Amino acid sequence: MQHVVVLGGSIAGMAAARALRSLGKRVTVVEPDGLAATAARDGVPQSGQLHALLDMGRTQAERWFPGLSKDLVAEGAVLGSGSEIQLFSRGRRKVSVPGNELIGVSRGLLEEHIRRRTLLDDGVSVRAGKACGLVVRDMRVAAVRVRAADSDEVHLVPADAVVDATGRSSRLASWLREEGWPQPPVDRMRIDLGYATARFRRGHELPDVRVAHQLPAAASGTGAQPDTGAMAAVEGDQWMAVIAAYAGMRPTRDPADFRRRMKEMDAGPFGVVADRCELIGEVETYGMAHSLRRRWWEVERLPGGLFVVGDAVASFNPVYGQGMTSALLHASCLAAYLRRGADLRAPAHAYFHHVRVVVNAAWELSTLSDLAQPHVTGPYPRGYPLARKMAEWMEEASTTDAWVNERFLDVVNMRRRPADLQTPRFWWRVAMARARR
Known part of the structure; x- marks a missing residue:
């Protein structure tokens, strides 16, 4: 049985482990925090923030963890659909889309279920420690250097393949450089985002609402940056609410300021x-300086048996909720690549080209919106002014036309690629909706 070492016990790492087990591979997960079934991971400082599992993410999660949604709801997570999901754009509520679903759940509960399901498999083991390097022999990955969790001693963990799921701070490119291999080109877009999450006691104040989202918007003519926000009913009879803003308008830990911004x-x-609603606990803040994309698919010379998933490939502006869904899709890309009969120990160029489709679709959607912010200085894609104007028309039409909004949400939820919004029929409907307004 071939042995794969997965670096990182994140959702990306757990999903990759499940994908590998579906193909009969033996898996060792290397995680600095260890992986107790219910313990929070110290390496995830943003774990207390409200996270979104987009519809495609839930579909992929059900693929790798059948019955997950049902189990989460049984423990208090809240499934919303149709008019229970309220989206607001520029002060107007967008028309609801029947069949659109989102599940409200804390990242802690979601990760706990995914971790528990993964670790119940006898073919998955955990090694507590921090990966600190690779060993490449005969043009392929042969082992991982792991520093023990309780000492400075470094051990070699042999592997037929390695999956990097260590997140946006991944050191993989540096390890490859030390072994004489090229590094991937990297794109960074400065966003200077700050966001804050608070929990509130949930009663009967909003019986018909499960999720609400104030969509991102460009700065006003006065230069004021409107807040972006989302809130969801989650387990424990609570609301989790997040407020996000850029540069000097980033939210603070002040509860009074948080309430004020919600009211505004x-x-x-x-x-x-x-x-x-009563505030529970403290307001938690987190920041992200830039979005990041590592273009592994452009590296012509790769050691065999090397894969990258999740934020280690690309880390997007979190206000669009693409992170967990992308990670689950990367696991499906890995399974599809290996099911086609690919050699696990060979350079995985075809895998990275498959992942490129997922990454670039999410990157295109989020960065196009980010570039509308005055403090974001590019790089601007070719034809950006027209693309931005068309995005504004589409946003306006999706507020009142359910057909347009359904297709827009298909892209937002990563069920479709952005290119699917460029058909003549779609833009005819956009034009008709704008004419009616």
Whole structure:
């Protein structure tokens, strides 16, 4: 049985482990925090923030962890659909889309279920320690250097293949350089984002709302940056609410300021929760300086048996909720690559080209919106002014036309690629919706 070492016990790492087990591979997960079934991981400082599992992410999660949604709901997670999901854009509520679903759950509960399911498999073992290098022999990965969790001693863990799921701070490129291999080109877009999450006691104040989202918007003519926000009903009869803003407008840990900003949003549910609900615990903040994309598919010379998943490939602006869904899709890319009969120990160029489709679709959607912010200085893609104007038309039309909004949400939820919004029929409907307005 071939042995694969997965670096990182994140959702990306767990999903990759499940994909590998579906193909009969033996898996060792290397994680600095260890992986107790219910323990939080110290290496995830943003774990207390509200996270989104987009619809395609839930579909892929059900593929690798059948019955996951049902189990989460049984423990208090909340599944919302149709009009229970309220989206607001520029002060107007967008028309609801029947069949659109989102699950409200904390990252802690979601990770706990995914981790527990993965570690119940006898073919998956865990090694507590921190990966600190690779060993490449005969043009392929042969082992991982692992520093023990309780000492400075470094051990070699032999492997037929390695999957890097260590997140946006991945050191893989540096390890390859030390072994004489090229590094991937890297794209960075400065976003200077700050966001804050608070939990509130949930009662009967919003019986018909499960999820509300104030969509990102460009700065106003006065230069003021409107807040982006989302809130979801989650386990424990709670609301989790997040506020995000850029540069000097980033939210703080001040509870009074958090409530004030919720009330000032042009989205009614936020004000209701701010006025009527008890705050639980403290406001947690986190920041992200830039979005990041490592273009592994452009590296012509790769050691065999090397794969990268999750934020180690690309880390997007979190206000679009693409991270966990992308990670789950990367696991499906890995399974598809190996199911086609690819040699696990060969350079995985075809895998990275498969992942490129997922990464670039998410990158295109998020960065196009980010570039509308005055402090974001590019790089601007060719034809950006027209693309930005068309995006504004589409956003306007999706507010009132359910057909347009359904296809827009298909792209937002990563069910379709952005290119699917460029058909003549779609833009005819956009034009008709704008004419009616």
